[in-house]
Amino acid sequence: MSGADGWDADLLREGLVAHGFTDDGVRLRGPVPWRRAGAETWTRVEIEVDERFPFHPPHVRLLDPGAQLEVTFHVDRAARPGASGNLCLWDDVWSADRAPWTAPDALLSRIAGWLEQTAAGWPGDNVCDLERYLEADLTTFVLYDAESLARLKGHFVRTRRGPTDGTVEIWNTPHRLKKRAGRPGFSRTDRQLAWVEDLGRIRRPVRSWADIHDALGERAASVKRLIAAGSVNLVLLRYQRGDQQSVLALTVKYAADEIKVRACESADTSSQTRQMRAGTMAPQLADVPIAIVGCGAIGSFTAALLFRAGARRLTLIDHERLRPGNVVRHLAGLEQVGAWKSAAVRNCLAAIDPAIDGVRDLTTAMTSADEAKLLVQDHRIVVDATGSARATSMLAFAANTTNADAGKAVVTVCAQRDGDVVRVDRLPARGAEPLLPPLPAVDDQTELRENGCGSPVSRTPPTAVVAAAELACCVVLDEVAGHCELPTSVAFVSRPQPEQPFDHIGLVLPGPLPQDEVVK
Structure with missing residues (x-):
């Protein structure tokens, strides 16, 4: 072989x-x-x-x-x-x-x-995989809140259908059994219950109901009776291996005078778990006030990336509604057509994590430099994703006239030349930092027009939109972390342009400062 x-x-x-x-x-x-x-x-x-x-x-x-x-x-x-x-x-x-x-x-x-x-008993081992030692229930997926589950040891809890087929959600409060007056058995409310137990630090896996029976002790008989009656169909066992804690979710069914136990996949829904994959800067980002002006294509993905990275104090600003033609490049889908773009983005963030109390959506247009200055004053960073030269000039004015010691920044992001170039500028500049030269717009005699929309439609593809949002987030994270590693301007070219320095594929940075202008 x-x-x-x-x-x-x-x-x-x-x-x-x-x-x-x-x-x-x-x-x-x-x-x-x-x-x-x-x-x-x-x-x-x-x-x-x-x-x-x-x-x-x-x-x-x-x-x-x-x-x-x-x-x-x-x-x-x-x-x-x-x-x-x-x-x-x-x-x-x-x-x-x-x-x-x-x-x-x-x-x-x-x-x-x-x-x-x-x-030797596997000293120092902290692998939490008790599911592998039992027959699998592939049709059930259990959702629980680990923080609440820790308080429910030795209790029955109610369950309910989850958001998708086959998912089951565990309630976060104990359930008290109700006796039926003058009749044996259990009340109709005593249905679809789960029993929660804490095994503590385990020395061997759970392989059968007999192992669970021993762990339940004096409570085993009442739990078994409810399983036999069809009232309890789930058992959740908290346990610890090494320095790791986990939960084993089991479906239980009484048949032929014995309880059949099967392991099902389960997941923690607590905020701590939802943030585990956000990145190392999530705690630092959580309390930073960030405004995103323009919640169209680039702005919507910028908001999503920052939110996923841990930002929780976001102000979303856009005065336009989501149109069907926007959806191909936008974070929101057809189900939100007609909503204000800022509200649609907030709804999308809520689908990622319901903890959006610190996210505001505003349906206003920025019409004056004074409004731009107030926005900069009220936020640590303002992301300009408007694609509007007028709005960008007002925010640049606000950034450059704000007290340099205030630690404020305006990050302007855009896609140019049908997405062949994406660019981010951060203002105010640090010292005499140079900016990349402007890339002039190219006259297009075949502008795309959408019915009912006054502005021409950009041919920028979705890939360039996401690339621009990613570049903007990199600049924001660099600013928040205080690394100061990225220059005032940064661009990425996916198709070479006639003008230098945009004439080659890849990252484009400003040239070095003349020696006499280097900030000491």
Whole structure:
């Protein structure tokens, strides 16, 4: 059996045979030496190499531990009762060209290390993957708030249908069972319940209802009774491994005088989890007041990127409505056509994270320099995404006449030449920083016009819109962090232009200052 070019499963098989393994053409069986309490011991394993080799490691199963060994973590659920599950020896970070399982010595060494870790109880391990030790329920996805769940230990809670098919949401308050006067059984309100328990620091996985029964203690009988009655269909178990905490969500069903337990995928909806992927600057951005003037194509994506990065004090300003023709380049979809653009963007942000109390949407037009100055004074950064020379000149005037020590900045972003060039300028300049030269507009005799819209339609494609928004966000983040690494002007050229320095593809920065103008 041959794998990808350069890897031959036959070579692995031959190497294992040389180590004392037998080979029946499908599975190899043989000894693996390892050390326990300083003494050498031997374990017999079964190794199976399938057609996915070398992109997937061989399956390895224990045949005879050779010593008293409690198999706990890092082993898959057995395919059938009484069988041994595959040992979990490697994660997914290995590429085939570096895969150590292609060499017999490396494979046997890894198995020996797994045995030694198992015998020692996996010290320092913090992998929270209890789902892998149980049969999977692939139809249910449970949503819970970890912060609330921590207060619900030993309680029944109500559940409800989630936002999509198959999702179930956990209520954040305990549910009190109601006894029916003069009749046995449970009230109609005692339906679709979940039981929440805290296992604390676990030493072995949960593999059956018997393990849960032991953890529930004196509460086990009442929980089992409600499961048998069909009132409880979920059990949520909080647990800790190492310094990590997690939740195991289980669907439970009573049948043939026993409770069948299956693990389902679950996810935390708390604000902390929603912000985990926002980036390292999220805490710093959260309290920075930022205004975005112009919530069209570029402005809408700039708002989304900043919001996703952690900005929570945003002022969105635009006096136009969202039109059907806008949608191809806009953050909002057809369902918001007719809404004010600023409101449509705020609605999109709410779909990313409902914590939008600090996001304001205004449907006003900036008509004077005084209004521009007030906007700059009230915000740490003003992003000008208007595409309007008049608005840009007013905001530039406001930026350059504001006290330099106030730490304010106006970041102007635009796409030019049908999106072939995207550009960002930050004002006021620091010292004598130069700006990139202007790129003159090119007369277009075949302007696109949309019915009912007075302004010509730009041919800038969506890719250039997103590129411009990304560049603007980079400048904003540099300004907020105080890195001062980006110059006053920065542009990206996707198609060379006749004018220098825009005559080559790539990032374009201003030239160096003359030596006598360098700020000391």
